[in-house]
Amino acid sequence: MSKPFLIIQLRPEHEAADSELRAILQYGRLREDEIVRARAELTGLPDIQLDDYAAIIVGGSPFDVSTPEDDKAAIQKQLESDFMSLFEQLVEADFPFLGACSGNGLLGKFCGARISRRYAEPVGGTDIKLTEDGKRDPLLEGFPQTFRALLGHKEACDDVPPGTVLLASSAECPVQMFRLKNNIYATQFHPEGDLEGFTVRIKVYKNHGYFAPETALELIEAVAKEDTPFAKRILERFVSRYRH
Numbered sequence: 001m002s003k004p005f006l007i008i009q010l011r012p013e014h015e016a017a018d019s020e021l022r023a024i025l026q027y028g029r030l031r032e033d034e035i036v037r038a039r040a041e042l043t044g045l046p047d048i049q050l051d052d053y054a055a056i057i058v059g060g061s062p063f064d065v066s067t068p069e070d071d072k073a074a075i076q077k078q079l080e081s082d083f084m085s086l087f088e089q090l091v092e093a094d095f096p097f098l099g100a101c102s103g104n105g106l107l108g109k110f111c112g113a114r115i116s117r118r119y120a121e122p123v124g125g126t127d128i129k130l131t132e133d134g135k136r137d138p139l140l141e142g143f144p145q146t147f148r149a150l151l152g153h154k155e156a157c158d159d160v161p162p163g164t165v166l167l168a169s170s171a172e173c174p175v176q177m178f179r180l181k182n183n184i185y186a187t188q189f190h191p192e193g194d195l196e197g198f199t200v201r202i203k204v205y206k207n208h209g210y211f212a213p214e215t216a217l218e219l220i221e222a223v224a225k226e227d228t229p230f231a232k233r234i235l236e237r238f239v240s241r242y243r244h
Contacts, residue, residue: 003054004242005030008038008045008063009034010079010102015103019200020059027232028057028239039148041075044120044175045082050089055096055242057235060190062208065105065115066155071241094181096242101153104175104186111161119173123152123202123219125213125226127179128189134167137179139237147230149176150223152210157188183242191234199224211220218236 007024017039025032038046041061048056053114063076072080087110090097099107105115128149133141157175160166160216168177168187177187190197199220206213 002034003052003157004034004036005034005108005242006038006048006053006056007240008040008056010041010059010063012041012062013204016201016221016224017059017166018205019095020192021198023194023197024057024059024235027192028235030239034243037152040082042080044075044078045086045228046171048086050093054244055098055222055238057238058097058099058194059101061100061158062205063090065100065102065109066117080106080109090184091180094183096183096238097185098191098238099104099186100190100192101151104178107184107186108157108161108175108178109182112164113161113175114158115155116158118158119156120154121151121156121170121172123198124190124222125150125171125228128168128170128231130168131166137165137167138241139185139234140167141178143230148226148228149187149189149231150198150226150228151189152198154209178194180219185238187234189231190220191227191231195220195224195226195229197224197239213240 008019083106098118109115127146129146156173162176164178164180166178170176179185202216202219206216
């Protein structure tokens with residue numbers, strides 16, 4: 001029997017978490033019987049034995065690594081500590097991992113990057129540009145040099161995390177995708193992002209400081225005009241590459 005993919009979610013809001021999972025399954029071309037779902041924001045990370053899984057995918061979160069420690073909830077502190085321990089295992093094994101948005105911040109922090117609000121980006125679409133290393137990466141090979149992706153984040157890596165390879169950048173945020181070793185990936189943008197999912201998130205997070213609440217409808221209309229097939233293909237390629 002093939003090993004399942006572990007999908008770790010960090011969204012406390014059930015509607016947003018369910019919508020995110022739907023998108024990961026849809027664009028990763030994963031069946032429900034091929035995954036194990038972990039709602040880590042409820043209880044922290046489960047006890048993870050890497051040999052039990054084909055790969056790990058981590059979604060986004062309203063938790064920000066750059067939030068002052070005194071302002072972080074207990075569950076966020078626990079999650080950050082849990083992830084630092086998980087990354088120690090991952091890096092030693094070069095275990096397949098794909099983290100989107102908050103996964104990018106967590107992995108960047110582990111690698112020693114400064115995470116701040118310097119390169120925050122508004123909710124919507126943006127042009128992602130591949131680096132020379134990105135053009136040669138198995139998840140991105142054959143992509144156009146520039147492609148569209150959906151995103152929205154209050155923090156990002158200030159610089160390329162030490163020891164990693166920068167795969168993609170954008171005009172407003174220099175670290176959009178990087179790889180650690182051969183199999184550990186992080187994206188600042190949302191490869192699973194689509195109109196359905198971002199409509200849910202815009203409604204759920206409209207009072208979380210990502211944008212002015214009164215602009216929610218305008219943002220949804222803007223997202224409806226976006227087409228992001230290559231961003232979604234990253235998920236499909238990741239799953240295809242590591243499916244046993």
